[in-house]
Amino acid sequence: MLKAGKPKVERINLTQKQNFLFNFDLKPVELENYLDEYLIGQKEAKGIIATKICTHFHKAKNLLLKSHRLDNVGFIKNNIIIIGPTGVGKTYTLKLIAHKLGVPFAKGDATKYSETGYVGGDVEDLIRDLYYEADGDLEKARFGIVYLDEIDKIASPGDIIGPDVSRTGVQRALLKLLEETQVEIRTPQEGLQMLEFPEENRNKKGKTTLNTKYILFVVSGAFQGLEEIIKKRLKKQSLGFLSEIEKKEEQKINYLKFVTPEDLVNYGFEREFVGRFPVIAVFDPLTEEELFEILANPNNVIVLNKKRDFKVYGIDLAFTDSAFREIAKEALKEGTGARALARILERILIPFERTLPSYQINILGVTEELVKDPEGYLRAMLSNPESQKWDEAYREAIFAERDRIHLYLEKKKTQNQKLPLEITPKRLNLLFDIYKSEEVEVTHALEELSSIYRQVKAYEGSFSKRNQIQAIFTDEAIDYVMEEVLKRDQGVFTFCERALARLEYTFSFLKETTKRNRFYITKMAFLDQDKFLEELLKS
Structure with missing residues (x-):
């Protein structure tokens, strides 16, 4: 039940142990660059969301680090539509951000809720879900993100007779959560007890409550029909530039880019509800080229999951660029964005996934x-499995996959994004080997390779200190060590100690x-120590 009256001000001690905000220093461009690793296109929307989410947490951190006399100063949240x-x-996008920030993330569907007191989900359950996602850590939950999808479905058409508990009612129920209120945390067992023994539980004290002041709310929806409202308004305003653009048939306008709060009110939202969302971000429909880029992105989970499906049968799957382009072309026709990519991949590859495990075929090039x-x-594969055609494919x-990883790394360089280590031709091969053998995102493969590199540099320092010298591993030596420890699945220190013991x-x-x-x-020094020592003594 939402509680009326002045919200209770809770003291939060911002210490390193208790709160992630203590060390929060992420900049908007850094968060946007992180999103670029996984999400194709949507540059404007990513920029808005990354900026306002970073600002939200920096503002909360600033407020909490100030003296307590400022606790009552209004904190306006950057809630986002x-x-x-x-x-x-x-x-x-929101899942990626929550993962990057390390904050709890709760997702709900707006159509499942009704106004408090009526049959249907209670909107306060969103806050309880956030608490459970934080593993019962109250401090962590206070800085989580709540994401409510299908929000356009609770817009009221305005012609309903009687209480509209599943639309306008839900909007009203969300109002206090969106700013600041106390939500009582109940376990499922406690909820059942309240129903069975209401009198006995009514006056129980010592309940856990979660304050929503610093919880960020993001809502989303497709908003079918909103475009017509915007178009009608713009035509009434007789915008000259719009008329000029419309005359060009090849120019497709995304009218949603011109959305205003008033348009959302006309769509069926309460003015007070819209006012709780000062930030609006608009996502564009995906083009055929963007659908191709999604598939070609070596961090793409859709393709990686399909590869993992085949990997369980010992079959290595790889895709050509032309295959991805054909899939993107088909997906565009379906009109369901990236979701169509997964469906098309399944439709194409399920016959192979079903049949090939019964044959001695361990590779499949998708062309x-x-x-x-x-x-x-x-049918052609099964009738002539020995044909060189399949190996060539x-x-x-x-x-093509190796080239895509190389292009990915080059793109990061052109965008002035610092790589964790310099990528030599040998390291590119090692990176690709990790990517293929473990079927992970290239960012994870890069982190694994850079972790091994850091271990080699750490051993270099340890070896130097122990022998009171300055030992410098050449790039060729580092690459050799990284290759060997990956091949042998061995620790860097163990490998180097055994290899260099006699040189000390x-x-x-x-x-x-x-x-x-x-x-x-x-x-x-690792391959032929006698020769290394001979050259060393000569020098």
Whole structure:
């Protein structure tokens, strides 16, 4: 039950142990760059969302770090309305942000709720879900994100007789949550007890409550029909530039970009409800090129999940660019955005997933030919499994995948995004090996490779300190160590200790006799130590 009256001001001690905000220093551009790793297109919407979410948490941090005399100063939240068609990445964007920030994330469907006191879900359950997502950590839950989808479905048409408990009623019920109120946290068992023994539980004290002051709310929907409202308003205003644009048939206007709060009121939302959302972000429909880029992105979970499906049968799956372009073309016709990509991939590949595990076939290169006629391609494979055609298709696909990773890394460089380590040709091969063997996003593969690199540099420092010298591993030596520990599934320190143990005496001897302190550890030190020592002594 929502509680009326002045909200209780709770003291929050912003300490390193208790709150993630203590070390929060993420900048809007950094968050936007992170979204770019996974989400194709939507540049304007990503910029708005990344900026306002970063600002929300920085503002909360600033307020909490100030003296308590400022606690009662109004805190206006950057609650966000996201407008856009299905399958363009609205939910995915918020999940990525919550993951990056490390905050709890609760998602709900607006159509499941009704006004408090009526049959249907209670909107306060959203806050309780957030508490459970935070594993019962009250401090963490206070800075979570609540995401409510299908919000356009609770807009009231205005012609309903009697109480509209599932539309306008839900809007009214959300109002206090959107600003600040106390929500009592109940476990499912407590909820049942309240129903069975209401008198006994009515006056129970010591309940856990969660304050919504710093919880960020994001709502989204496709808003069918809103475009017509906007178009009508713009035509009434006789905007000259709009008339000029409309005359050009090739120019398709996204009228949702011109949305105003008044348009949302006319759509069926309470003025007070719209006022609680000062930020509006509009997602564009995906183009055929963007659908292709989604598939070609080496962080794309749709393609990676399909590869994992085949991997369980020991079959390695790879895709050519032309196959992705054909899939993107088909997906555009369906008009459901990125969701169509997953459906088309399943439709094309299920016959292979069902049949190939029964044959001694462990590779499959997905080409344009396969996409256009999967059944015919499968019949040809089974009738002549020894044909070189299948190996050639797989090789073409593998080269295409490697090129896509190279392009991904080059793009990061052009955008001045710093890579965790310099990518030499050898390291690109190692990165691709991790990406293929573990079927993970390239960002994860890059982090794994950079983690091994950091371990090598850490060993370099440890080796230097122990022997009181300056040991410098050459790039070639580092690449060799990284390759070997990946191949052997062995720790860096264990591998290097075994390989370099006999060299320590030589370094100590040279240091004493030649007063030399700096030594370069080359690849030869691992492959042929006698030759390495011979060259070292000569130098």
